Amino acid sequence: MRWGTIRKPSVAWRVTPNLVDYDAVCRSFTWDDARTALDGLPGGRGLNIAYEAVDRHVAAGNGDRVAVRWRGRHGAREEWTYAQLSERSDRFAGALRAMSVQAGERVFALLPRIPDLYVAALGTLKARCVFSPLFAAFGPQPIAQRLHIGQGRVLVTTESLYRRKVAGIRESVPDLTHVLISGTWSADPAAAGVQELETLLNAAPTEFEIEPTDPEDPALLHFTSGTTGTPKGAVHVHAAAVMHHHTGRYALDLHPGDVFWCTADPGWVTGTSYGIFAPLLHGITMVVDEGEFDADRWYGIIESERVSVWYTAPTAVRMLMKTGSDVALAHDLTSLRFVASVGEPLNPEGVLWGQEVLGLPIHDNWWQTETGGIMIANFAALDIQPGSMGRPLPGVEATVLLRDAHGRIAVHDGVVEPAPPGEEGELALRPGWPSMFRTYLGDEERYRDCFVGGWYRTGDLVRRGDDGYFWFVGRGDDVIKSAGHLIGPFEVESALMEHPAVAEAGVIGVPDPVAGEAVKAFVSLHRGYQPTDELRLELLGFARSRLGAAVAPKEIAFDPDLPMTKSGKIMRRVLKARELGLPVGDLSTLEETS
Ligand code: AMP
Numbered sequence: 001m002r003w004g005t006i007r008k009p010s011v012a013w014r015v016t017p018n019l020v021d022y023d024a025v026c027r028s029f030t031w032d033d034a035r036t037a038l039d040g041l042p043g044g045r046g047l048n049i050a051y052e053a054v055d056r057h058v059a060a061g062n063g064d065r066v067a068v069r070w071r072g073r074h075g076a077r078e079e080w081t082y083a084q085l086s087e088r089s090d091r092f093a094g095a096l097r098a099m100s101v102q103a104g105e106r107v108f109a110l111l112p113r114i115p116d117l118y119v120a121a122l123g124t125l126k127a128r129c130v131f132s133p134l135f136a137a138f139g140p141q142p143i144a145q146r147l148h149i150g151q152g153r154v155l156v157t158t159e160s161l162y163r164r165k166v167a168g169i170r171e172s173v174p175d176l177t178h179v180l181i182s183g184t185w186s187a188d189p190a191a192a193g194v195q196e197l198e199t200l201l202n203a204a205p206t207e208f209e210i211e212p213t214d215p216e217d218p219a220l221l222h223f224t225s226g227t228t229g230t231p232k233g234a235v236h237v238h239a240a241a242v243m244h245h246h247t248g249r250y251a252l253d254l255h256p257g258d259v260f261w262c263t264a265d266p267g268w269v270t271g272t273s274y275g276i277f278a279p280l281l282h283g284i285t286m287v288v289d290e291g292e293f294d295a296d297r298w299y300g301i302i303e304s305e306r307v308s309v310w311y312t313a314p315t316a317v318r319m320l321m322k323t324g325s326d327v328a329l330a331h332d333l334t335s336l337r338f339v340a341s342v343g344e345p346l347n348p349e350g351v352l353w354g355q356e357v358l359g360l361p362i363h364d365n366w367w368q369t370e371t372g373g374i375m376i377a378n379f380a381a382l383d384i385q386p387g388s389m390g391r392p393l394p395g396v397e398a399t400v401l402l403r404d405a406h407g408r409i410a411v412h413d414g415v416v417e418p419a420p421p422g423e424e425g426e427l428a429l430r431p432g433w434p435s436m437f438r439t440y441l442g443d444e445e446r447y448r449d450c451f452v453g454g455w456y457r458t459g460d461l462v463r464r465g466d467d468g469y470f471w472f473v474g475r476g477d478d479v480i481k482s483a484g485h486l487i488g489p490f491e492v493e494s495a496l497m498e499h500p501a502v503a504e505a506g507v508i509g510v511p512d513p514v515a516g517e518a519v520k521a522f523v524s525l526h527r528g529y530q531p532t533d534e535l536r537l538e539l540l541g542f543a544r545s546r547l548g549a550a551v552a553p554k555e556i557a558f559d560p561d562l563p564m565t566k567s568g569k570i571m572r573r574v575l576k577a578r579e580l581g582l583p584v585g586d587l588s589t590l591e592e593t594s
Contacts, residue, residue, distance in 0.1 A: 254282045
């Protein structure tokens with residue numbers, strides 16, 4: 001079905017978009033020019049994300065501007081000015097130094113969306129340590145694995161999260177020498193090896209001088225999942241700030257005076273690149289909501305905070321659509337000027353729902369953990385093709401590469417061939433933008449495998465139209481996208497197989513009308529175990545207690561005959577084909593590729 005095109009007016013803009021003449025800006029764009037939007041550390045001492053995001057606004061006399069408007073889960077409200085954020089993050093950096101935590105060491109955060117999360121991120125970067133956020137809905141196992149791979153030296157968390165998720169795995173992460181508790185700690189700190197963050201911050205100096213920072217110094221470590229093996233730690237550098245600023249300007253159309261709300265949690269890359277850095281780099285006010293999704297609450301936040309630019313996710317859009325437009329109509333949403341979404345395909349219905357209910361279409365954009373920033377977008381001034389993720393950002397070169405049945409890209413004399421318009425292939429990007437990941441921590445081989453013939457392979461299947469718009473087709477691998485979160489099937493299978501009843505496990509994503517995909521596991525049992533409902537519930541609980549609600553399967557089916565390759569690997573694609581009632585296809589091919 002064709003959904004037509006949403007034509008953008010060239011007159012009557014409330015605020016003229018930052019990007020009006022797309023082709024002209026693409027032609028003249030250089031990354032060196034983009035970099036001039038930032039100041040650099042005083043005295044030409046390099047580029048530090050936290051300085052650019054906070055301190056330079058204070059230095060320019062804008063310390064009184066509100067940086068963060070925080071809404072607590074239970075109705076509390078706080079405002080943090082740029083000057084306050086600058087001082088507290090200075091103290092955080094000073095506290096790290098007082099504990100002898102060195103530049104380059106990893107500081108993890110396992111926190112709800114509370115002000116200390118933002119302070120920890122900025123303070124870590126000021127100290128030239130590497131910030132690595134963990135999603136608070138992870139269970140102990142994903143947390144332990146990520147702390148282990150990242151060799152986390154410091155963890156900032158709360159007492160409740162520590163007790164529920166970290167205390168039990170502490171011995172498996174010996175590099176973790178400092179646990180800092182945001183809020184109060186009710187037991188004897190010495191016994192548990194933890195310290196109250198507030199005490200450390202109170203003892204730290206109010207000012208911290210950022211040491212010279214090379215734009216190529218590591219700054220952020222974001223974990224992402226692959227089809228097999230452990231999670232991958234994508235390393236980003238301070239130069240990423242150039243991209244966060246650039247995309248904030250063109251893809252999110254941020255203007256001075258905007259109130260911006262990114263609903264993503266900083267446990268995922270969108271929640272740091274756009275839930276922390278991009279708005280602060282633009283010196284505007286960002287809204288942070290500690291609460292979980294609730295349609296009335298969300299519309300209420302847009303209304304009461306006068307949100308002008310809103311960045312959310314297709315799952316959230318579908319949940320809002322499900323709630324019904326009368327909830328939206330009960331609120332004044334006229335403060336909104338630009339709405340965008342990311343993380344999974346945005347159905348054309350979602351784009352049009354925005355037009356009808358919010359009075360604005362939703363601008364889909366595409367990127368991933370490895371790219372560190374938005375790569376392909378529907379821009380404020382450009383026509384929208386509902387269902388398309390848009391066109392490459394100025395400065396970004398994107399192509400579509402043909403794959404063979406084994407997922408390989410044909411290379412002739414080191415050169416790869418782009419797919420003709422309309423033909424499906426793998427989305428590939430020309431390396432060189434500043435927020436591109438620099439490696440997978442400790443796994444150079446997996447990093448190198450991402451490149452072919454001078455292109456970075458994204459792993460996503462797409463098509464490009466004659467007009468240069470890109471259309472998402474699907475993932476090129478078995479990774480699951482549920483509620484916008486990437487989940488590695490291997491991580492889930494491994495957790496299930498720790499249960500004594502489980503002999504083999506295969507995990508796939510099955511279609512879900514709201515979350516896009518839901519995690520479903522198929523398990524075969526060891527002799528002596530019966531496939532009962534009790535065991536199914538026990539396995540669901542077992543997986544949830546280890547993996548956490550964000551990763552655990554929602555459904556488990558018993559299958560004594562799981563499809564395996566000769567070498568003993570589960571053929572997830574056969575499971576998926578069976579589940580969807582599709583032809584299983586050529587098993588000899590699957591045999592090689594699974
Ligand atoms: P993550 O690394 O967790 O941010 O997930 C990135 C993946 O999410 C991409 O590789 C895509 O598979 C998917 N994704 C992100 N944005 C979009 C979009 N606009 N349309 C379709 N899929 C998307």
